[in-house]
Amino acid sequence: MKPLNFLTAEPADPTPDVGPRFRGGPFALFVAIFCAFSAAGGGLVLWREGLHLWAGLAALLSSAAALWALWDLIGRFRGHAAAQRSHAVLTDVFGFDIICTCRDVAATVFFDPDSLAAGSATRVLFFVENYASRQRIVHFRFGPHAALGLDEAQTCSLLLAAGQAAVYVLPRAVAPVAVPGEHDLPVTLRVESPTGAGLRLPVGRHHLHDLRTVHFAAPFTLGNASTSPAPAAVSEKPRYVSLASLGEPAPRLELLASVLGTAPTAGITTHSAEPS
Amino acid sequence: MITPELLHRLRLAQRRSAQEQQLLSGRDWILVAGLVQLLSGLHPLFVLINQRVLGSAPRPGVPPGVELAAEVALAAAFVLLWRWARYAPFRAAMTAVVAFLLVHGALGLLEPRTLLAGAVVKSLILVGLVHAARTGYLRHRPL
Numbered sequence: 001m002k003p004l005n006f007l008t009a010e011p012a013d014p015t016p017d018v019g020p021r022f023r024g025g026p027f028a029l030f031v032a033i034f035c036a037f038s039a040a041g042g043g044l045v046l047w048r049e050g051l052h053l054w055a056g057l058a059a060l061l062s063s064a065a066a067l068w069a070l071w072d073l074i075g076r077f078r079g080h081a082a083a084q085r086s087h088a089v090l091t092d093v094f095g096f097d098i099i100c101t102c103r104d105v106a107a108t109v110f111f112d113p114d115s116l117a118a119g120s121a122t123r124v125l126f127f128v129e130n131y132a133s134r135q136r137i138v139h140f141r142f143g144p145h146a147a148l149g150l151d152e153a154q155t156c157s158l159l160l161a162a163g164q165a166a167v168y169v170l171p172r173a174v175a176p177v178a179v180p181g182e183h184d185l186p187v188t189l190r191v192e193s194p195t196g197a198g199l200r201l202p203v204g205r206h207h208l209h210d211l212r213t214v215h216f217a218a219p220f221t222l223g224n225a226s227t228s229p230a231p232a233a234v235s236e237k238p239r240y241v242s243l244a245s246l247g248e249p250a251p252r253l254e255l256l257a258s259v260l261g262t263a264p265t266a267g268i269t270t271h272s273a274e275p276s
Numbered sequence: 277m278i279t280p281e282l283l284h285r286l287r288l289a290q291r292r293s294a295q296e297q298q299l300l301s302g303r304d305w306i307l308v309a310g311l312v313q314l315l316s317g318l319h320p321l322f323v324l325i326n327q328r329v330l331g332s333a334p335r336p337g338v339p340p341g342v343e344l345a346a347e348v349a350l351a352a353a354f355v356l357l358w359r360w361a362r363y364a365p366f367r368a369a370m371t372a373v374v375a376f377l378l379v380h381g382a383l384g385l386l387e388p389r390t391l392l393a394g395a396v397v398k399s400l401i402l403v404g405l406v407h408a409a410r411t412g413y414l415r416h417r418p419l
Binding site: 216 | 277278282286291296
């Protein structure tokens with residue numbers, strides 16, 4: 001079993017997992033119908049051939065599979081009644097251009113600021129939001145990128161509770177000798193469902209296709225070297241902060257403002273988190 | 277609460293990143309078009325083997341060797357354009373569209389039946405290339 005080494009957003013989100021482990025979508029419906037037909041048809045054919053034992057076994061196995069799929073479907077409908085509505089922070093509150101999800105997790109990666117001079121500081125913002133009723137572990141693999149001092153690819157793993165939105169802020173300093181021009185930081189997103197898929201939470205009017213792996217290319221424009229030789233971001237620590245929780249009536253965007261340094265940080269606890 | 281200025285700044289940066297993400301899919305369309313084009317060359321290859329090795333009678337129209345050479349050359353061009361699209365996505369995608377239309381237009385002039393052969397696959401390739409050109413064009417539009 002793989003060791004679980006992931007970051008938990010601050011403040012912690014106590015939202016429990018709800019809904020069935022298995023989603024019971026169209027595939028479960030297909031299995032239920034197909035196995036029910038197989039149980040009836042296969043059982044009758046074998047019975048008429050005089051193979052009573054085989055008929056019973058075929059009917060039993062097919063019926064069991066059909067019932068299991070049917071139970072998943074029932075769980076899906078029961079869960080839908082109890083499912084809460086997602087805050088849809090990324091798509092609705094921020095109005096970000098999100099085109100797909102990765103196993104129910106919407107994500108976007110970009111630099112702030114994204115136009116900077118060589119030798120200056122910037123932040124990579126990894127926004128994530130879980131649109132499932134069960135927790136997810138999000139794996140971001142980013143780099144390598146020589147201008148950002150990333151000699152090899154790094155990975156950070158983030159835990160997301162059901163319906164939680166969060167942002168991982170990674171301060172980086174651009175190398176003073178970096179080549180001016182357009183740059184892209186390659187980022188690959190993969191998501192684990194350690195406690196099962198759960199249900200998809202309602203996300204407003206948006207329909208987002210679901211993928212297994214999503215690639216990003218976070219762009220930034222590099223100008224000529226700045227006069228300041230010491231980048232300020234080196235002393236900052238990465239932070240992973242929660243922006244919204246299903247248990248709260250509204251998103252807490254003041255946390256984002258504090259992390260980005262545009263609002264007072266009094267009373268706000270931030271979490272230091274280094275990527276592995 | 278988050279200020280409107282900060283929100284605007286984040287939206288602009290995110291939109292730029294989203295367009296860059298779409299560019300990845302645009303580039304991939306050119307590569308996929310190249311691979312599909314290479315697979316399309318299997319049919320003239322089989323016809324060529326049939327004629328040269330098994331001695332079957334030659335068919336009227338475009339010789340299979342010419343058709344095979346055109347398909348393979350176009351596939352190779354798409355792979356090269358896919359690499360170029362990293363730096364100039366719009367120009368690479370437009371070059372791919374023009375090359376595709378020229379090659380298949382020329383083959384269609386020589387033998388109109390080649391236009392109908394694999395028309396669905398050709399249409400899908402063209403849709404992909406137009407999509408790549410569209411995403412490349414969007415990148416250069418002001419936000």
